Amino acid sequence: MIPKTIYYAWFGGKSKPVEITKRIEQWQRLNPDYLIVEINEQNFDVQMMAYTAAAYAEGKWAFVSDVARLVVIYQNGGFYFDTDVDLLKPLDSLRENKLFFAKESPSVVNSGLGFGGESNNRLLEDLIKIYESSHFDSETPFLTTDVITSELKKIGLSDYNTLQVLPGDVTIYPTNYFAPLHFFGGGKxxxxxxxxxxYEGSWISKKLNIADKVRIQLILRLNFYLPFIRVMKNKIKNIAINSR
Structure with missing residues (x-):
């Protein structure tokens, strides 16, 4: 079973905003018998690999966190959440999973939404090895969504927005479980x-004009709904073939 420990990452040494502190307190209220642990420079060796050392040296805390969360869950087991995640329910129902991730769109898995697993999981080990053999480039950095989604697709991850259990007992939750509100707005x-x-959209520059912002929204929405279109086209194609 997944241990009763919740991790979050906070690198850089700055004080946490009040809203984040309150959010973590809410995690504890929902899970009173869980241990909540902050991953930071004191308990995670940022020099453990060239990728994290370079990202840390450039102050790219999010990219350090991408690796740290994998390493900590691999070594200890437990749950991880980004600090902008609100928990709605206790986590006990998830503890039976060997390893789980969640989708933020039908074709993309995001470890920041929340993931968890038992220690020494083979898939987590493989993901860590990818970072160990990679070079951090702040101009074209690895996105955790790309790394994890790519590896999961190798073992059968589909674009169907449904609950999936992949080889190795890897459970993938559809968007409504951990990302019911879309990153581009909307959802339920x-x-x-x-x-x-x-999602705060902090990566979108405030200096963009209205046309650029509209263009970005269209791209985000297209990327979200494109898998639905592909799935429906395949269903229609299969129906046509089977009806011949």
Missing amino acids: IRSYSIAVHR
Whole structure:
């Protein structure tokens, strides 16, 4: 079973904003018998590999966190959440999983939404090895969504937005469980939703004009709904073939 430990990452040494402190307190209220641990420079060796050392030297804390979360869960087991995730329910129902991740769109898995697993999981080990053999480039950095989604697709991850159990007992939750509100706006929290990732869009420059912002929104929405279109086209194609 997954241990009763919740991890989050906070590198850089700055004080946490009040809203983040309150959010973590809410995690504890929902899970009173869980240990909550902050991953930081004191308990994670940022020099453990060239990738994290370079990202840390450039102050790219999010990219250090991408690796640290994998390493900590691999070594200890437990749950990880980004600090902008609101928990809606206790986590006990997830503890039976060997390893789980969640989708933020039908074709993309995001470890920041929340993931968890038992220690010494083979898939986590493989993901860590990818970073160990990679070079950090702040101009074209690895995105954790690309790394993890790519590896999961190798073992059968599909674009169907449904609950999947992949080889190795890797459970993938569909968007409504951990990302019921879309990163581009809209969506709906369901009765079974476990968490909500509060996308702030901080990566979008405030200097962009209206046309650029509209263009970005169109791209985000297209990327989200394109898998639905592919799935429906395949269904129609299969129906046509089977009806011959």
